[in-house]
Amino acid sequence: MSDDPRERFLNDLKRELRRGPLTRRRAVREITAHLDDAVNELMATGMTETAALAEALRRLGDVGTITSAFHELRPQRGRRWGVRGLRSPAWVAVGAMSLVTALAAELPQTSGARAKTPVPAAVHFSHQARPIKHERHRRRS
Amino acid sequence: MLDVAEGSLYPVLHKLEKEGLIQSRWEVVNGRRRRVYATSPAAVRAVRERLDRWRRLSGAIDSVFVSAREAAGE
Numbered sequence: 029m030s031d032d033p034r035e036r037f038l039n040d041l042k043r044e045l046r047r048g049p050l051t052r053r054r055a056v057r058e059i060t061a062h063l064d065d066a067v068n069e070l071m072a073t074g075m076t077e078t079a080a081l082a083e084a085l086r087r088l089g090d091v092g093t094i095t096s097a098f099h100e101l102r103p104q105r106g107r108r109w110g111v112r113g114l115r116s117p118a119w120v121a122v123g124a125m126s127l128v129t130a131l132a133a134e135l136p137q138t139s140g141a142r143a144k145t146p147v148p149a150a151v152h153f154s155h156q157a158r159p160i161k162h163e164r165h166r167r168r169s
Numbered sequence: 170m171l172d173v174a175e176g177s178l179y180p181v182l183h184k185l186e187k188e189g190l191i192q193s194r195w196e197v198v199n200g201r202r203r204r205v206y207a208t209s210p211a212a213v214r215a216v217r218e219r220l221d222r223w224r225r226l227s228g229a230i231d232s233v234f235v236s237a238r239e240a241a242g243e
Contacts (some may be wrong), residue, residue, distance in 0.1 A: 038207075051183070054183075054204075055179055055180075057202070057204075058179055058204045059176055059179060061201065061202060061203055061204065062175065062176075062179075065201070065203070081177045087174075087175050088174060088175050088176040089174020089175060089176040089177060090174070092179055093174045093176065093177055093178075094174065094176035094179070095186075097174075097177035097179075097180040097181070098179075098180040098183075100180070101180040101181065101183070103229070151191070
């Protein structure tokens with residue numbers, strides 16, 4: 029294991045980046061160039077090499093953050109109905125409307141339309157539903 | 170305002186390139202190899218589409234909250 033923070037970072041990156049060999053090589057080359065450029069720019073402002081490297085590595089982010097970003101943005105084959113499908117304006121409007129309705133129900137004083145709601149309907153339903161289900165089960169056995 | 174790790178830019182760039190929205194090539198600048206990225210013509214269309222989508226989305230959210238405020242008598 030290297031004591032040089034630059035080498036240690038790049039070795040960790042090579043090891044953790046689970047991509048095809050070409051993509052991995054390219055990513056490591058680009059990030060290495062980015063790191064070296066950042067170190068040179070920081071040294072040009074008067075920083076020592078050690079301080080510049082530490083600052084450049086901090087700005088670049090840790091290996092886990094970079095590799096997980098690569099992993100998250102990897103194309104997903106065969107996943108046609110994921111979260112993406114729920115990002116359409118219609119779905120967001122439905123979600124926002126549900127949220128507003130739920131908030132209005134929780135806070136009746138904010139809505140003049142809901143003056144009397146003594147017992148939530150769901151409570152009645154659950155009380156009625158349970159014995160019926162239990163009865164059917166008993167008959168089978 | 171946003172504290173984003175600079176290294177997480179590369180996965181995004183690679184993805185945009187795969188989608189044909191940007192193009193890249195290696196160049197040597199002051200004796201150093203650098204990957205240079207440029208937008209493709211498809212990117213202009215994509216930006217327009219995404220702006221339109223964002224306007225529709227924010228309009229839909231605004232309309233929900235405006236009607237909720239009106240219902241609350243504000």
